[in-house]
Amino acid sequence: MKINRRSTLAALGAVSMLALGTVAHAQEYPAKRITIIVPYSAGGSTDILARQVADGLTKVLDETVTVENRPGAGATLGTTMAAKARPDGYTLFMGQVSSHGIAPAVYKNLQYDPVADFAPIKLLITIPNVMVVNKDSPYQTAAEFLDAATAEGKTFGSSGVGSSIHLSGEMFKSRTGANMTHVPFRGSGEAVPALLAGDVDVMFDNLPSAMPHIQSGALRALAMTTPTRSEKLQDVPTLDELDIPELDGFAARSWFGLLAPASTDPEIVATLSSALDEVIASESFVSFADTRGAQIEGGSPEDFSAFIADELSSWKTVVDDAGVTVE
Template identity: 35%
Template sequence: MKRRTLCGVLALASVALAALAMPTAFAATYPEKMVKVIVSLPPGSGADTTARFLAQHLAQQLGQPFVVENKPGANSFIAAKAVVDAAPDGYTMFVASNTPMVTNAAVFKKLPYDPIRDFTPVASIARFPMIIVVPASSPYKTLAELVVAMKAAPGKLNFASGTPSYQIAMEQFHERNGIKGTAVNYKGTGPAITDLAAGVCDYSIAEVSSVLPLIHGGKLRALAVADSQRHRELPDVPTAEELDHKGYEAYAWTGVYFPAKVPKEIAQRVGDIVRSTLNGSEGMAFIQKMGGTVFTGSAQQFTDFQLAEIEKTKRIVKIANIPVE
């Protein structure tokens, strides 16, 4: 009886040890097939271009294809849900912007996913400052002139809002200056900026890569960079800080996620490659060309950053009385 009991205990111990070793062994051979990289924005967007750059380098270093799959629409719900519903085996990856991972948590009462509990943070990628812009034909040559006009006629001027993130960034500026504008919401940054350049709207704010071509092309006028330092592509455009709007910053960011409960060894392995790629000369040059700044750190630092961003965004939504759907 004692021998049988001892054998049983040893058998259970062997199973337990094998189970503990499985994630490590699995990670050592990962990946053994194609990895799907989901993006919530259409081809040609900043997040899509970044995802394809990282996919190429991950494929080179891990020996299996990383294939980008675009799932735009529905406020990024479709893409986020596709990641959440995928098996947590490392074969579905999410290159996400701040919209599904932060903004949605602040502007929707109920989401079909939880931006914290349903994902494994892998690595942050980059930050892209936002620029306050007006049409090139606008009578407002400076940010101060725009603010004065808005104070003189509260709510009369309208702003093109390509995403909820941009609306929140603009409303934050309004709240800090005691001014009001009327949001004109668009289904995407492209249509919003196109209408702004045509003079349909009076002003807007958008991530630098989406407005830079139109600024350089003479279709838009940049009034201020919503960052602590001037942008290298717009050396003559002052920062909000320089214009006495101290502490006002607005930026878009991107990061890499897996579904929740993915083996941590896989997340660590992919995260290490993403960080080394971005911090290398080619990665730095790629992000700079897109108008951004490499923004990497540990998975825990990324988690802490995301939590802080959610709380900050919720606070802005409440103060600015932005409707929550």
């Protein structure tokens, strides 16, 4: 096929116009409503955070940001939808420890790739899990509980198979060799009352869920599962602090961050990252995080990418050791 000068110039012109269009698009962003997909029903912790972030971004970007709930299939439905969305910056995703940590290790037939299908924007908050027992439990420390679990066996409750609460318990079990049997419930709304009633021996619950019962004295906090102590429970040690070699470096937590579909323009990602810096530094967001015992994180998109890689590796090890799979 012959290629003449006219066709070559036309092709080069088309490429130039495409490049200019991309630059212009990034410079004028945002020019319309932005939607944040949440893979859970309205009213849950992910949804509440997403709406807080949406309100903040609306003010900073001077453009409407809304939340769209897409629950189903263990939160993988909404995640897959976000992964396949047009990468124009107008569809974002509220990622969490499940979508970009646990689910890729647990589900055999996942319909999205947590790394290849997403462009991380910013890690927003982390929430510690706390090892708690009933107030009538004879165990005052995590070490005492471990001794009993090793000798006679214990049960641990969770909000469901594959949750961070479940796998925190599995991590404790696999590291220490404790004889512990998992008892899953349909959400923390069922699991916590079971612990309060003494139907299970221990739970590695999310701090916001356990905190009211710790404060009332109905539950006793034995240890935090994060590398550092919680400002809300400064007298409660971390598992890493205990003189138990198998628990050195123990880290299990819930986290939330904003992502875009892969191939989103880097300038748009940078714009959103900068806007989120303002959002998480605002008085309203600081108050929001504080009331939930959450740690505000921040950082660059590159930092978030590295964080996700570490989470995927860590949770895969836990899941493989526990033998947890979901079809």
